[in-house]
């Protein structure tokens with residue numbers, strides 16, 4: 001709800017709601033102090049029902065998380081977990097295949113494992129890479145990610161960074 005005398009109006013030109021005070025005859029873009037923002041968010045969601053897309057989604061972009069296991073042949077054999085990564089590529093394969101079995105066996109979520117095991121800085125965000133489009137990631141990663149349906153998890157993807165498992169969200 002809004003404080004007394006305030007109402008939400010709609011700006012056709014900007015296709016955005018604005019706040020109008022009938023008593024003071026002034027208007028503003030941001031909600032006046034004392035607005036119950038929880039209800040406001042609900043109102044916004046209802047108001048835009050259907051037209052409100054997930055924040056940040058743009059056509060052609062997807063959102064995914066990954067778990068990266070680097071090895072000594074990685075283009076940058078270092079990470080927040082390990083200053084110098086010396087495991088062999090073979091060992092990295094065994095490790096990430098174990099993770100794949102745990103994840104696809106429903107034992108643990110990819111994001112949960114990424115938190116502690118991923119050699120990418122996105123580990124602290126459970127591997128979440130945010131939205132990205134074609135051209136942002138290395139080709140093998142991009143092709144694998146875009147081939148997934150939302151909610152699906154890839155097999156092991158081999159890039160110059162290392163070995164990845166990818167979970168596509170959107």
Ligand SMILES: N=C(N)NCCC[C@H](NC(=O)[C@@H]1CCC/C1=C\[C@H](COP(=O)(O)O)NC(=O)[C@@H](N)Cc1ccccc1)C(N)=O
Nearest residue numbers: 066075076120121122128129130132136137138141160161
């Ligand atoms: N959102 C974007 N556009 N960020 C730029 C991505 C650059 C891109 N990266 C890759 O293709 C691989 C696959 C995913 C992560 C990644 C590699 C590396 C780890 O490997 P390394 O580079 O040490 O070899 N992690 C990153 O880049 C991180 N900034 C990803 C990230 C971390 C936190 C929040 C968001 C994104 C590339 N073209 O090299």
